[in-house]
Amino acid sequence: MSKTEDQPRKELQELGEFGLIDHLTRNFKTVQHSTLKGVGDDAAVITASEEEVLLLTTDLLIEGIHFDLMYVPLRHLGYKAVMVNLSDIYAMNGTPRQITVSIAISNRFSLEAVEELYAGIRLACSRYGVDLVGGDTSSSHAGLYLSVTATGTALKEEVVYRHGAQENDLIFVSGDLGSAYVGLLLLEREKKVFEANPDMQPDFENVDYLLERQLKPEARRDIIELLKELNITPTSMIDISDGLASELHHICKQSNKGCTIYEDKLPIDPLTFEHAVAFSIDPTTAAMNGGEDYELLFTISQKDYDKIKERLEVTPIGHITDAASGLQLISKKGVVYPIQAQGWNHLKNN
Amino acid sequence: MSKTEDQPRKELQELGEFGLIDHLTRNFKTVQHSTLKGVGDDAAVITASEEEVLLLTTDLLIEGIHFDLMYVPLRHLGYKAVMVNLSDIYAMNGTPRQITVSIAISNRFSLEAVEELYAGIRLACSRYGVDLVGGDTSSSHAGLYLSVTATGTALKEEVVYRHGAQENDLIFVSGDLGSAYVGLLLLEREKKVFEANPDMQPDFENVDYLLERQLKPEARRDIIELLKELNITPTSMIDISDGLASELHHICKQSNKGCTIYEDKLPIDPLTFEHAVAFSIDPTTAAMNGGEDYELLFTISQKDYDKIKERLEVTPIGHITDAASGLQLISKKGVVYPIQAQGWNHLKNN
Numbered sequence: 001m002s003k004t005e006d007q008p009r010k011e012l013q014e015l016g017e018f019g020l021i022d023h024l025t026r027n028f029k030t031v032q033h034s035t036l037k038g039v040g041d042d043a044a045v046i047t048a049s050e051e052e053v054l055l056l057t058t059d060l061l062i063e064g065i066h067f068d069l070m071y072v073p074l075r076h077l078g079y080k081a082v083m084v085n086l087s088d089i090y091a092m093n094g095t096p097r098q099i100t101v102s103i104a105i106s107n108r109f110s111l112e113a114v115e116e117l118y119a120g121i122r123l124a125c126s127r128y129g130v131d132l133v134g135g136d137t138s139s140s141h142a143g144l145y146l147s148v149t150a151t152g153t154a155l156k157e158e159v160v161y162r163h164g165a166q167e168n169d170l171i172f173v174s175g176d177l178g179s180a181y182v183g184l185l186l187l188e189r190e191k192k193v194f195e196a197n198p199d200m201q202p203d204f205e206n207v208d209y210l211l212e213r214q215l216k217p218e219a220r221r222d223i224i225e226l227l228k229e230l231n232i233t234p235t236s237m238i239d240i241s242d243g244l245a246s247e248l249h250h251i252c253k254q255s256n257k258g259c260t261i262y263e264d265k266l267p268i269d270p271l272t273f274e275h276a277v278a279f280s281i282d283p284t285t286a287a288m289n290g291g292e293d294y295e296l297l298f299t300i301s302q303k304d305y306d307k308i309k310e311r312l313e314v315t316p317i318g319h320i321t322d323a324a325s326g327l328q329l330i331s332k333k334g335v336v337y338p339i340q341a342q343g344w345n346h347l348k349n350n
Numbered sequence: 351m352s353k354t355e356d357q358p359r360k361e362l363q364e365l366g367e368f369g370l371i372d373h374l375t376r377n378f379k380t381v382q383h384s385t386l387k388g389v390g391d392d393a394a395v396i397t398a399s400e401e402e403v404l405l406l407t408t409d410l411l412i413e414g415i416h417f418d419l420m421y422v423p424l425r426h427l428g429y430k431a432v433m434v435n436l437s438d439i440y441a442m443n444g445t446p447r448q449i450t451v452s453i454a455i456s457n458r459f460s461l462e463a464v465e466e467l468y469a470g471i472r473l474a475c476s477r478y479g480v481d482l483v484g485g486d487t488s489s490s491h492a493g494l495y496l497s498v499t500a501t502g503t504a505l506k507e508e509v510v511y512r513h514g515a516q517e518n519d520l521i522f523v524s525g526d527l528g529s530a531y532v533g534l535l536l537l538e539r540e541k542k543v544f545e546a547n548p549d550m551q552p553d554f555e556n557v558d559y560l561l562e563r564q565l566k567p568e569a570r571r572d573i574i575e576l577l578k579e580l581n582i583t584p585t586s587m588i589d590i591s592d593g594l595a596s597e598l599h600h601i602c603k604q605s606n607k608g609c610t611i612y613e614d615k616l617p618i619d620p621l622t623f624e625h626a627v628a629f630s631i632d633p634t635t636a637a638m639n640g641g642e643d644y645e646l647l648f649t650i651s652q653k654d655y656d657k658i659k660e661r662l663e664v665t666p667i668g669h670i671t672d673a674a675s676g677l678q679l680i681s682k683k684g685v686v687y688p689i690q691a692q693g694w695n696h697l698k699n700n
Contacts, residue, residue: 012461017487023461024468032447034503037483044483046501058485058499060452078551084512097382102410102497108592111373118374131380131395133387136410136497137367147452149408153384161449198406259549314515338655 012185024052036318040090040254040300042239043152053159055152057088063143070194074113076215078120081148083148084218087294089152091239093160093224094337097257098133099125104140117146128221158233160298164235169320170300174223176267177244178283181290182275183207183214189279209271209329223297223313230307234298243289247297248327249341258325259341261318262331288329288339351355356533366528373471384621389602391512392441393502403509405502407438408615413493420544421537424463426565432481435590436569437644439490439502441589443574451473452497454490460598467496478571508583514607517584518669519649524663525575526617527594528633531566531640532625533557539629559621565642573663580657584648593639597647598677599691608675611689612681637681638689 025039036053037045044055061081063069069077082099092286101121130150147277190202204211208314211311220239220298237253238247244266252259264285276283299320300308308314321328327339365373375389386403387395387499393407411431413419417426432449439446451471455464457551475482480500540552554561570589577584586605588597594616602609649670651657658664671678677689 006647012455012457012459012464012489015461018462020464021485021487024464025482026471028475028482030483031479032481034447035481035483038448038481039484044450046483049402049555052399054398054404054501056448056484056499056501058450058452058484058486058497060495060497062454062488062490062495065454065488097384098388098394098406099613100394100408102408104382104410104412104415104495105362107362109362110371111365114362114374122378126380128379129381131382131385131673132375132378132387133380133385133396134389134406134408135371136369136408137374138412138415139362140412141412141414142494143412145412145454145490145495147408147410149406149450149499151404151406170487196407207500256602320522330409 008043015299037161041089041211043094045092046160048153051155052153053087053095053156055092055265056149056156057085058147058149059084061146061147061148066342068191069144070191071097072215074116076121077146077294078126079216080169081146082121082124082128082130083217083294085129085148085150086124086221087239087241089150089226090219090221091237091296092152092154093158093227093234093237094152094154094254095251096128096130096150096152098151100134101132102136104145105312106140106142106144109144109250123196128219158235161254162236162238162251163254165251165257165320166301167320167322169235169261170305170316171261171297171318171320172308172314172316173240173244173267173295173297174220175293175295176272177240177268177293177295178276178286178290179210179242179272180214180217180292180294181286182272182279183210183212184292185279186210186275187214207271207275209269210275213279214292217292217296219253219294220296226311227315230311232300232301232307237296237298240293240295241291243291244297245288245339246341248339251297251299252323252327255320256323258321258323258327259324260316260328262330265315265317267315351529367547373518374549387511391445392438393444395442395613397510398503399506402503403506405442405444405504406499407435408497408499409434409438411496411498412582413495416640417617418541419494420541422565424466425442425470427496428467429474429497429566430472432474432478432480432643433567433569435498435500436474436480436571437589437591439572440569440574441587441646442502442504443508443577443584443587444502444504446480446500446502448481448501450484450499451482452486454488454495454572456490456492456494456511456581459494461677478569510584511604512600513604515649515652515670517607517652517672519574519585520655520666521609521611521649521670522649522664522666523590523594523617523645525643525645526619527590527643528621528626528640529560529563529619529622530567530634530642530644531636532622532629533560533562534642535629536537536560536625538566539599546639557621557625558617560625560644567642570646571579573646576661576663578582580661582650582657584650587646587648590643590645590647591641593641595638595649596691601647602673603612603672604671604678608671608677609668610671610678610680612680615665615667617665628697
């Protein structure tokens with residue numbers, strides 16, 4: 001792309017994160033026969049053997065952008081950095097196997113601080129049975145940078161992509177939505193109180209669940225195991241890291257479909273509801289656009305509904321429609337709203 | 351590790367990069383059967399199928415630590431970021447297949463700047479036949495952060511580790527050493543001249559080779575192909591990223607051996623020699639500790655010597671000894687010096 005004097009400099013924020021990735025990678029061609037799926041799903045899919053594929057995913061976590069060390073304990077940060085990657089492997093219906101961890105740290109961190117970070121990484125590895133197999137370590141001029149890559153495996157015919165949703169498929173989510181976001185609001189509020197008056201103790205009574213959802217999410221291995229146990233292969237799946245609305249857009253765009261979901265079906269924890277309202281935030285907005293839930297969003301064929309309908313771990317929230325119908329949210333009052341993908345956009349937020 | 355009041359805070363610099371990695375990862379156990387080699391070689395080695403293994407390596411490149419955008423063109427940076435990872439795959443005697451690229455960028459970068467970076471990445475991918483299959487994009491508060499991960503494959507019995515060197519094996523290096531370091535010195539000198547007087551034009555006459563070695567290294571795929579063609583499997587191998595001395599220490603430590611190398615055998619380009627002397631730096635020091643050569647250091651059995659002795663791409667520089675003899679450099683005057691691993695230590699340099 002050539003720059004002429006008539007064209008103003010293009011700002012990164014105009015494109016947004018997904019737009020930028022699309023833009024930068026559109027001219028790349030894949031040449032390796034083993035590359036079954038490159039950019040554009042929760043993980044890349046690479047042929048490993050006749051029957052098996054390798055899954056590969058990577059995430060970058062940056063101090064001041066993705067986390068605030070004023071209220072994120074380093075041990076939790078290490079744990080969460082692994083979880084967000086394992087969540088991507090589960091979202092492909094795979095089993096995580098190995099991770100690499102690269103860190104850049106400034107001189108303000110002591111050895112003990114870095115040990116705390118690695119204690120969290122080790123706990124995550126041991127709970128989920130994954131091996132730390134490599135990484136890189138460097139200093140940074142300011143702040144902490146964490147780059148985690150995870151591998152996973154899956155049988156070739158069991159990989160679930162974002163692009164497989166079919167009309168009339170049912171849309172499910174695991175767990176509940178919006179809690180991690182409300183947990184973040186609580187942490188941010190208490191940070192402001194503390195900054196104004198360092199003698200104040202934080203007011204975190206009875207909100208453990210919300211704080212845990214923000215600080216120590218768990219990747220939903222249990223849901224993948226449940227689906228296997230029920231003999232259900234989802235037609236499409238994605239993990240909810242940027243908010244339900246954003247993930248529905250990915251599923252629908254890549255499947256070339258639309259969807260209808262129902263506000264009254266959205267699984268929102270009563271505590272999340274209560275505290276969202278206290279922050280004057282619509283709980284539905286927290287659920288749709290909050291982000292960092294690390295739940296799974298998946299679609300199944302109607303024929304599989306009876307197998308799963310009694311299971312409390314997952315909630316049906318709507319169904320897939322044709323592309324022309326777009327993405328719709330039916331409110332509790334029966335009003336139809338188009339679903340906007342606000343999501344977390346770290347480039348726009350800056 | 352518990353901290354008591356008697357123990358002063360431990361600084362990261364005291365451990366150095368390799369010490370820190372060893373320290374942080376020593377409590378990690380591997381549980382996956384597929385993990386053949388975790389932390390501690392150029393790449394992790396993971397079982398992919400009966401015959402084949404997956405190789406996995408990752409590197410972090412940070413503005414102001416690993417590169418200076420005042421003289422590193424973004425296109426070259428993108429190219430080099432891929433090369434340093436492919437070099438690690440070749441160092442395992444493998445074939446690179448896929449990469450992921452994560453970047454964090456501040457608002458000072460325009461879209462055009464990021465496009466330049468990706469143009470370099472794309473050129474590297476197309477020249478070396480590797481696929482870009484994923485990554486992550488984020489904003490940063492300051493500076494550019496690049497995290498690249500590469501996969502490769504190799505036949506299980508053809509993987510070459512750092513730990514296989516045997517007594518009396520011959521030690522070879524590809525290409526020449528110290529040029530990238532002298533190239534860096536030239537770039538730093540001209541930067542200072544420019545900062546003092548922005549009207550001065552940089553004096554880069556007849557030093558293209560040195561600048562290229564620093565700015566646009568090539569991973570030595572040709573050496574891996576040569577070894578295959580000659581039907582030689584090295585007993586150990588490593589890529590020279592931190593300087594020959596540091597890499598010899600890795601090979602000897604992991605093989606539980608010593609080594610003797612000869613100063614007069616070190617391949618140093620005449621241009622490198624000339625400019626090192628002009629900078630009042632011993633060319634041997636540049637070759638031993640300069641770093642960023644991205645050449646291959648490998649050991650072969652004496653029985654393979656006749657097959658390779660005529661090849662100009664590689665140079666025999668010494669041989670492997672028993673561990674008790676330590677690591678020795680025999681100077682041109684016949685004086686024996688112990689080899690210190692200074693290398694690049696980004697943690698200590700800060």
